[in-house]
Amino acid sequence: MGEEEYGRLLEPLLCQAAGYACSILRDRHQAQDAVQQAALRGLERIRTFDENRPFKGWWFAILRHCCIDMLRELKASKIVNLEYVDPPAAVPVDVSDWERLSACMLQLSADHQEILRLKYFADLSYRELADSLSIPQGTVMSRLHLARNALAAKMREEKR
Amino acid sequence: MKPIEPIELSGYLDGELEPDRVRELEAVLDRDPALRADYEALANADRDWKSAARLAAFVPNTQLQLSKPFTHSPFALAAVLALLVVLRMTPKLTDVFAWGLVLHATVLGIALHWVVRMARED
Numbered sequence: 001m002g003e004e005e006y007g008r009l010l011e012p013l014l015c016q017a018a019g020y021a022c023s024i025l026r027d028r029h030q031a032q033d034a035v036q037q038a039a040l041r042g043l044e045r046i047r048t049f050d051e052n053r054p055f056k057g058w059w060f061a062i063l064r065h066c067c068i069d070m071l072r073e074l075k076a077s078k079i080v081n082l083e084y085v086d087p088p089a090a091v092p093v094d095v096s097d098w099e100r101l102s103a104c105m106l107q108l109s110a111d112h113q114e115i116l117r118l119k120y121f122a123d124l125s126y127r128e129l130a131d132s133l134s135i136p137q138g139t140v141m142s143r144l145h146l147a148r149n150a151l152a153a154k155m156r157e158e159k160r
Numbered sequence: 161m162k163p164i165e166p167i168e169l170s171g172y173l174d175g176e177l178e179p180d181r182v183r184e185l186e187a188v189l190d191r192d193p194a195l196r197a198d199y200e201a202l203a204n205a206d207r208d209w210k211s212a213a214r215l216a217a218f219v220p221n222t223q224l225q226l227s228k229p230f231t232h233s234p235f236a237l238a239a240v241l242a243l244l245v246v247l248r249m250t251p252k253l254t255d256v257f258a259w260g261l262v263l264h265a266t267v268l269g270i271a272l273h274w275v276v277r278m279a280r281e282d
Contacts, residue, residue, distance in 0.1 A: 007224050019217030032220045039222050097212035120213040126176045145170035152205050 006046050009055050010039060017063055020121040023102040024067040034070050038063035057131030060122050064114070064132065104154045112147035119144060164188050169199050173206055239269035 001009075014035060021031035021038075042062050049058060101120070105113050118124045118132055129144070130137040161184050171177045172185050189196050243265035 003224075010224070014220055014222055015217045018220040019213065019215075022216045022218070023213070028218065032222075035220045036222050039224055043224060096215060098214075098216040101209055101212040102216070120209050121216060126171075126174065141171045141176065142167045144174075145167040148170060148202065148205065151209070152201070155205070 001046055001049055001051060003043065003046065006043060010042065010059065013056060013059065014039075016122050017060070019098075020060070020117060021063060021067050023098065023105070023117050023121045024064075025070060026099070026102065030070060030074075034063065034066045037070075038066040041066060053131055054125070054128045056122075057124060057128030060118060060124060060128070061132040061134075064118070100158070101155075104151060104158060107154055108147065108150050111143060112150050115140070115143050116147050116151060164195065166198065169195075169202055173199070173203055237269075239265050239272060 017035045017038070018028075018031050021034040022028055025031050025034060038059070042059050045062070049055070102117075105116050108116070114133060115129060118129055124132060126137055126140045126144075129135075129140045133140075135143070164185055168177060168181070168185060172182060177185065189199060243262065246261065
């Protein structure tokens with residue numbers, strides 16, 4: 001794949017990518033930085049991309065790692081909001097729907113958070129999820145179902 | 161028929177089941193109100209979460225530094241043309257001098273080309 005083809009495939013993913021990064025980093029500026037970093041990192045690695053793999057799953061795996069790296073840097077520099085260190089005890093009242101959803105996800109296990117964020121904020125298919133998370137496609141359906149049940153239970157708790 | 165597993169409700173909701181399995185699951189949903197209720201609860205939650213997640217999306221200001229295709233600058237072309245003119249006007253030049261001229265003009269053309277290219281990128 002050439003650089004121009006890479007740019008053409010990446011462009012339609014950017015809005016979702018920004019939303020996905022925002023759901024992890026909880027800050028638009030940092031989300032934008034993460035997307036920019038992932039776009040450049042993907043460009044550097046384009047020659048290693050296997051064209052039999054789904055591009056979206058491959059690229060979102062890069063973005064996920066960029067977000068994780070940024071979270072680590074934020075924690076290391078002590079700028080991070082405490083909610084990144086420990087899950088919040090309760091979701092604040094004055095937040096938008098997506099922030100409430102994201103905050104509830106934050107209280108789930110890491111595996112459940114990852115798959116739910118990629119499913120809802122990035123809209124990945126099962127094949128793309130399998131590729132992005134490096135798990136068998138058969139595992140995607142069961143993990144996603146369990147994660148949905150856990151999230152539904154958490155949302156019910158928050159409503160009480 | 162293999163019994164329906166609850167996790168398959170997610171596969172059905174996401175359109176990820178095989179067509180044969182979809183038909184089997186739909187037949188069970190028609191006659192099992194408890195499973196139907198589970199599916200509807202899952203589908204409602206899924207719809208709410210999808211619409212909430214869409215609100216997080218925004219257009220990021222992302223720039224890719226793609227390398228530009230090689231283009232000949234007018235300076236490089238001018239250098240080559242100047243060389244041809246000089247060679248045409250000086251038929252009595254020795255071979256060594258003429259090839260030296262070719263070499264210098266080529267180097268000059270390439271250097272000018274890169275100067276122009278870098279100036280454009282800035």
